[in-house]
Amino acid sequence: MILDVKSLTKKYKGVNRELTVLEDVSFQVEAGEILSIVGPSGSGKTTLLGLCAGLDKPSSGSVQLCGSEISGLSEDEKAEIRNKKVGFIFQNFQLLPTLTAIENVTIPLEIQGKAKGASDKAKELLTRVGLGDRLTHYPSQLSGGEQQRVSLARAFSNEPEILFADEPTGNLDDDTSHMVEDLLFTLNKEKGTTLIIVTHDMELAQKTDRIIKLRGGHIVSDEKISSPEVVENHG
16 A cells, blocks of 8 residues: 545635635555546645645645655655655646756756766656657757656656656647657556556546546545556557
């Protein structure tokens, strides 16, 4: 068990009322599983992902991540777990604009104290995602699809136990989305990483092992996919 979520509730205090974004959410994820979380806008998908990754604190409930109960940990303690065991992919890429592609990919390794050989590993990963000729390009010199491929390489660079992807194809056109999906699933299979994807794209969700559907802050279904769609190679 790599992720164990129990009775998770998240509320935000407004000026005149309290807003409940998630209420009494519970589920477990086995190591190596590929899970998608789907639901309409405002259903609590991204909030749930942030709570599972320790980026936000629940109002109540607990999250056990990679063997550690993170709900009561300090920010520094949670950051240490994320740096060593967790990878992230975001819809808006979140690359540092003043760093080149290869420098962006080496960041997680340097944070881990693995600066020796970091550039070689980053170069290998960037070549793996088809960007061997873009190593010294800055994010502003890359297309959206290329930026997301850099973020894929960065996410896998520290060999995380679990990878959280928030709408990883949300800003991409269809052809580029398929390319990024193929790379994500291929790298994930090679590394044996647990993968949790928040997406509004049901075609993408059908390629995962299991789909959790949220509505109004509640889990309305949790279904295993008997035979996930075969990922075709689009380039």
